[in-house]
Amino acid sequence: MQQRNISFNNFEQCIKCTICTVYCPVVSVNPAFPGPKQAGPDGERLRLKNKFFFDENLKFCMNCKRCEVACPSGVKIADLIHSARRNYDKQFPELRDVVLANTDLMGKFARPVAPLVNSLISTKPAKVVMDVMLDIDRNRAFPKYQSRGFRGWFKKEARAAQDCYRNQLAYFHGCSTEYQHPEVGKAFVQVMNAVGWGVRLLKEKCCGVAMISNGLWSQVARNANHNIAEFRKAVSRGLPIVATASTCTLTMRDEYPHILGIDNADVRDHITLVEKFLFEKLDAGEIRLVFKNDYRARIVYHIPCHMEKLGWSIFTEELIRMIPGVSLTVLDSGCCGIAGTYGFKKENYASSQAIGKSVFDQINALSPDFVCCECETCKWQIEMSTAYKVFNPIVILAEALDLEATAAANQPR
Amino acid sequence: MSTNTFDVIVIGGGVTGSGTARDCSMRGLKTLLVERHDIATGATGRNHGLLHSGARYAVSDPESARECILENRILKKIARHCIEETSGLFLSLPEDDLSYQDIFVKACGQAGIKAEVLDPKEALRLEPSANPLITGAVRVPDGAVDPFRLCASNMVDAKSHGCQVRMYTEVTGLVMEGETVTGVKVLDHLTGQPGEYYGSVIVNACGIWGHAVAGMAGIHIGMVPAKGSLLVFAHRVNDVVLNRCRRPANADILVPGDTVSVIGTTSTNIEFYDCDSLHVTPEEVNLLLGEGAKLAPVLNETRILRAYAGVRPLVSDDSDPSGRNISRGIVCLDHEVRDGVKGFVTITGGKLMTYRLMAELAADLVCRKLGHTARCMTAEVPLPGSEKGSLESISKRLWNVPTTLQKALVGRAGGSAKQIPLADDYAGSLVCECEEVSVSEVDAAIENLEVHNLLDLRRRTRVGMGTCQGELCAFRVAGRLAKAKSGAPKARADLKEFLNERWKGMYPVAWGDTLRESAYTQWVYSEILGIGEKL
Numbered sequence: 015m016q017q018r019n020i021s022f023n024n025f026e027q028c029i030k031c032t033i034c035t036v037y038c039p040v041v042s043v044n045p046a047f048p049g050p051k052q053a054g055p056d057g058e059r060l061r062l063k064n065k066f067f068f069d070e071n072l073k074f075c076m077n078c079k080r081c082e083v084a085c086p087s088g089v090k091i092a093d094l095i096h097s098a099r100r101n102y103d104k105q106f107p108e109l110r111d112v113v114l115a116n117t118d119l120m121g122k123f124a125r126p127v128a129p130l131v132n133s134l135i136s137t138k139p140a141k142v143v144m145d146v147m148l149d150i151d152r153n154r155a156f157p158k159y160q161s162r163g164f165r166g167w168f169k170k171e172a173r174a175a176q177d178c179y180r181n182q183l184a185y186f187h188g189c190s191t192e193y194q195h196p197e198v199g200k201a202f203v204q205v206m207n208a209v210g211w212g213v214r215l216l217k218e219k220c221c222g223v224a225m226i227s228n229g230l231w232s233q234v235a236r237n238a239n240h241n242i243a244e245f246r247k248a249v250s251r252g253l254p255i256v257a258t259a260s261t262c263t264l265t266m267r268d269e270y271p272h273i274l275g276i277d278n279a280d281v282r283d284h285i286t287l288v289e290k291f292l293f294e295k296l297d298a299g300e301i302r303l304v305f306k307n308d309y310r311a312r313i314v315y316h317i318p319c320h321m322e323k324l325g326w327s328i329f330t331e332e333l334i335r336m337i338p339g340v341s342l343t344v345l346d347s348g349c350c351g352i353a354g355t356y357g358f359k360k361e362n363y364a365s366s367q368a369i370g371k372s373v374f375d376q377i378n379a380l381s382p383d384f385v386c387c388e389c390e391t392c393k394w395q396i397e398m399s400t401a402y403k404v405f406n407p408i409v410i411l412a413e414a415l416d417l418e419a420t421a422a423a424n425q426p427r
Numbered sequence: 428m429s430t431n432t433f434d435v436i437v438i439g440g441g442v443t444g445s446g447t448a449r450d451c452s453m454r455g456l457k458t459l460l461v462e463r464h465d466i467a468t469g470a471t472g473r474n475h476g477l478l479h480s481g482a483r484y485a486v487s488d489p490e491s492a493r494e495c496i497l498e499n500r501i502l503k504k505i506a507r508h509c510i511e512e513t514s515g516l517f518l519s520l521p522e523d524d525l526s527y528q529d530i531f532v533k534a535c536g537q538a539g540i541k542a543e544v545l546d547p548k549e550a551l552r553l554e555p556s557a558n559p560l561i562t563g564a565v566r567v568p569d570g571a572v573d574p575f576r577l578c579a580s581n582m583v584d585a586k587s588h589g590c591q592v593r594m595y596t597e598v599t600g601l602v603m604e605g606e607t608v609t610g611v612k613v614l615d616h617l618t619g620q621p622g623e624y625y626g627s628v629i630v631n632a633c634g635i636w637g638h639a640v641a642g643m644a645g646i647h648i649g650m651v652p653a654k655g656s657l658l659v660f661a662h663r664v665n666d667v668v669l670n671r672c673r674r675p676a677n678a679d680i681l682v683p684g685d686t687v688s689v690i691g692t693t694s695t696n697i698e699f700y701d702c703d704s705l706h707v708t709p710e711e712v713n714l715l716l717g718e719g720a721k722l723a724p725v726l727n728e729t730r731i732l733r734a735y736a737g738v739r740p741l742v743s744d745d746s747d748p749s750g751r752n753i754s755r756g757i758v759c760l761d762h763e764v765r766d767g768v769k770g771f772v773t774i775t776g777g778k779l780m781t782y783r784l785m786a787e788l789a790a791d792l793v794c795r796k797l798g799h800t801a802r803c804m805t806a807e808v809p810l811p812g813s814e815k816g817s818l819e820s821i822s823k824r825l826w827n828v829p830t831t832l833q834k835a836l837v838g839r840a841g842g843s844a845k846q847i848p849l850a851d852d853y854a855g856s857l858v859c860e861c862e863e864v865s866v867s868e869v870d871a872a873i874e875n876l877e878v879h880n881l882l883d884l885r886r887r888t889r890v891g892m893g894t895c896q897g898e899l900c901a902f903r904v905a906g907r908l909a910k911a912k913s914g915a916p917k918a919r920a921d922l923k924e925f926l927n928e929r930w931k932g933m934y935p936v937a938w939g940d941t942l943r944e945s946a947y948t949q950w951v952y953s954e955i956l957g958i959g960e961k962l
Contacts, residue, residue: 015713015716015717015720015727016716016727016728016731016938016939017728018728019728019729019730019939019940020725020728020729021662021729021730025662026661026662026729026730026894026940027940028894029895029898029940029943029944029947030860030861030894030895030898030899030944030947031947032899048831051860052831052860055894056860056861056863056893057831058662059661059662059663059686059861059893059894060686060831060834060835060863062662062663062686063663063685063686063838064818064834064838066817066818066819066822066834067831067834067835069830069831070828087940087943
């Protein structure tokens with residue numbers, strides 16, 4: 015009797031300390047957002063009284079999870095907010111939100127005509143049209159679609175070679191690797207092969223994080239169920255599931271059960287991020303890395319919000335610090351303001367840039383050679399808002415490693 | 428007629444007294460309401476907040492059952508802002524005799540209460556928190572009522588009909604001329620001044636304390652103080668009232684009220700001298716939890732906000748039979764007939780549910796004594812704030828896109844919400860974050876609702892009734908009160924009293940997150956606000 019408290023997403027554990035609201039990036043720039051405490055645990059009590067207490071302004075939550083990281087009581091505040099949107103928001107998502115949320119589908123449409131799409135969406139008239147018609151802010155720079163995706167490259171250039179590795183893993187590459195940044199996937203395969211691991215691809219679907227943000231609930235549930243079924247197959251064959259995108263990883267591990275109510279307990283711990291995977295194998299003495307002698311770089315590391323939530327930035331930091339010739343500065347923890355599709359929306363553009371300002375200022379002040387970051391939307395935001403390039407840590411590793419020497423060092427003896 | 432002289436003086440600011448004052452003043456009588464503390468500080472504010480359908484009494488007390496269902500229908504018309512029509516379920520558990528259900532349904536039918544037998548699966552769909560082991564379920568028109576709001580609305584409406592109200596004014600004795608009561612001697616606790624008020628009829632509507640007031644006229648009423656304890660859970664566990672389908676017993680009603688759920692009650696006979704210092708015992712907490720979890724197993728794992736207890740004013744069967752002229756529940760005594768004391772009436776027994784009927788009976792008796800012929804209007808004229816429509820439709824009528832704050836305000840004030848200005852940022856900012864109470868709602872209550880301290884304000888606005896129990900609101904409210912009324916030293920003393928009163932309710936259930944939160948509250952007040960020892 016009364017030995018434990020099982021309230022939904024721990025909302026009753028809130029003791030109103032209000033630390034979450036202090037750490038919320040949105041509350042200080044957008045007064046319309048009630049803040050995590052009001053929108054989360056406080057709002058939940060009112061919504062349980064009467065669903066009419068659902069507040070439309072919950073849409074201003076970026077789902078950055080900084081409130082949850084700050085919460086000393088373990089309340090899943092952002093999960094509460096998004097569960098409330100899922101359970102109570104009866105408005106159908108507008109066209110703009112459907113377009114932005116379907117990262118996968120948009121990529122499929124754009125790919126065959128990628129050069130055309132890329133040059134079109136970077137012209138001023140097109141931006142104005144999107145701004146006026148779709149409320150996608152005209153100041154936003156779009157990532158470039160690639161004519162040849164990662165999977166196409168893998169099939170043609172890499173798949174045949176994978177069978178020769180003793181160890182096998184399943185790679186979840188995510189939408190941005192497939193459509194915009196295939197170099198991330200290529201780097202992943204190079205590094206993994208060098209340390210003696212063969213790469214398998216899953217029949218993956220978009221993790222659905224943007225669908226959660228934009229309220230496409232039935233679609234994201236379909237994707238989630240599909241992915242979890244794929245993961246079960248992989249796990250049953252003994253394959254760990256390794257990803258290169260921090261947000262996809264967090265979504266599939268934690269958002270599926272907490273927001274969508276989809277049970278993933280049997281596969282959750284098998285889903286990991288490449289930096290954690292590599293560090294743990296290194297730490298256990300199972301793999302070795304051999305770096306180039308002449309690699310030199312001054313790098314700053316921007317920790318994405320979802321990396322903060324995962325608590326795994328230490329692995330990236332340690333890996334990058336292993337590279338001789340690198341000086342690494344970790345930026346003060348802060349949100350860059352983009353939050354996936356959030357910053358693309360006209361109503362959020364000003365907030366988005368105001369939130370990211372301290373991150374941009376720090377980067378500019380440090381003037382590094384480039385920025386290290388696991389998250390592709392952070393990359394778009396920082397590249398648009400500063401003069402610096404951003405690279406995924408696996409790309410940096412692939413560049414800094416002597417891949418041949420590494421491969422030789424990892425040969426079974 | 429001097430300013431100290433009235434047609435009728437009602438003693439007791441509970442719902443019966445406030446209702447009687449309203450009824451009398453609506454009938455055109457010059458009325459005074461005196462109360463030693465604040466409104467709803469006795470049994471009125473210390474019960475389930477259950478809008479009985481009468482089903483609970485259908486088998487054991489058909490007359491009370493009929494009174495309840497009639498009043499249930501009336502309150503749904505005149506006090507919409509105080510009421511939530513949740514409906515109720517009477518659940519049979521495997522340990523209960525299912526054959527009682529037939530007796531129960533039949534008795535409900537005879538009392539005029541709609542009782543619908545449901546398939547247990549249907550009942551669980553209707554109320555998912557109900558025990559999945561139930562073997563039977565009956566749906567009845569139970570609901571939830573906010574007793575503080577109901578009492579305040581009666582008091583406010585009485586005032587608008589010319590009634591004078593004196594809170595914190597304790598009756599210390601009766602003014603007697605021979606065998607006639609002609610007035611009351613009072614002590615004004617706000618000023619410390621004694622005084623006297625004179626009335627043609629004095630109504631004793633003091634609940635269990637009516638025993639002592641009658642004693643001032645040398646009259647004995649055989650009363651039994653019965654303590655009932657209840658637990659408040661931190662959020663709504665159920666949306667439908669849950670009862671046990673068996674003879675009424677301990678801890679067999681779970682009521683969803685506003686943002687919380689309440690389980691109760693126990694029943695223990697106590698001494699009169701204990702009525703002013705009630706404590707909930709660990710045994711009572713165990714009993715409430717153990718029995719409560721049979722209705723809704725989730726109670727085992729839900730945070731408990733606080734515990735409280737009230738005293739039922741039960742009138743014993745051996746009192747003068749001629750005085751029990753209405754029912755075994757309501758007792759309306761004409762002391763001229765019963766005891767040969769003129770100008771003195773006692774209205775007691777009864778229930779929160781039947782307060783209006785009790786008030787009507789008392790006012791009828793007062794009118795007969797005064798030879799006044801005005802008709803009772805309280806069954807037809809709505810209380811201020813009572814307005815047709817759901818929370819949603821009223822909110823949208825007042826504001827195109829209501830904010831959470833506005834919705835919460837309508838939830839409390841009903842149609843009267845429009846009188847509270849929320850336009851500017853400061854007036855519309857939050858004082859109480861748990862229950863969404865604004866600066867302007869607090870200010871309006873201080874100005875219009877007979878508020879003298881923080882505790883009074885809680886009874887008007889739900890300030891401090893949420894999960895933080897005053898952690899974030901009490902000092903803000905103290906500031907508003909100091910500014911509007913009392914000044915800083917008194918507000919500081921009020922603040923101390925308020926926080927101690929909140930702690931009193933948390934103490935019997937101080938474990939887990941409730942204990943953690945109260946420790947944090949203590950830290951906020953002593954270490955951040957620096958008012959610990961000096962408070």
